[in-house]
Amino acid sequence: MNNADSAAQSVRTMYAERFATDLTDNRAEQQELSSQIERLRARLEQLRADETWLTGMQAALPGETAPPRPRRAPRTGEKPAEGDTSAGTPVPGPRPAGRAKARPSRARTGGKKATAPAAAPLHQLIRALMPLGEPRLVREVHADLTEAHPERGTSVQVVRNTLETLVKRGVVGKGIQKGTAMYTATEPVPSENENAPATD
Incomplete structure (x- = not known):
């Protein structure tokens, strides 16, 4: 007993x-x-x-009037109501026929690529910093993350939590060495073109 x-x-x-x-x-x-x-x-x-x-x-300033406060942009396909121009806002004159079509905005075409690295999920950033098959301590992973992405400002506890999530997904392995948890990447980082369709 x-x-x-x-x-x-x-x-x-x-x-x-x-x-x-x-x-x-x-x-x-x-x-x-x-x-x-x-x-x-x-x-x-x-x-x-x-x-x-x-x-x-x-x-x-002399000769200047206060600009109107910006309003919510109309949804896609929604036309602004007639006579909805704010008072005091100069109405642009008619454009030449050859320039009737507006150019595409640069921000619209290149915005996604510019913000993609900063908006990457934390687990992707952590996995990319872990060499395949090399055991790492939580503090080592946190130090590498802080050095590579100082703008994230992530704590050691959050890194540990993220590693545990990766362990549950089977992407990272976990072992105990001398009473300390060690995390090892068990799968290679997927390349950008890995899911691209094959072409002959």
């Missing part, structure tokens, strides 16, 4: 430690996301204050 009680106590202790670690990681990620939201809100308020100040300064 003593051996059985001891084994049960050991199992309870193991699960208690695991749940405590997962709970700590969860709360750390919540805190990081909350901080990011607060920073974005503060930045938005600052931009609005700057807009008000700039509008007032522009209106104070």
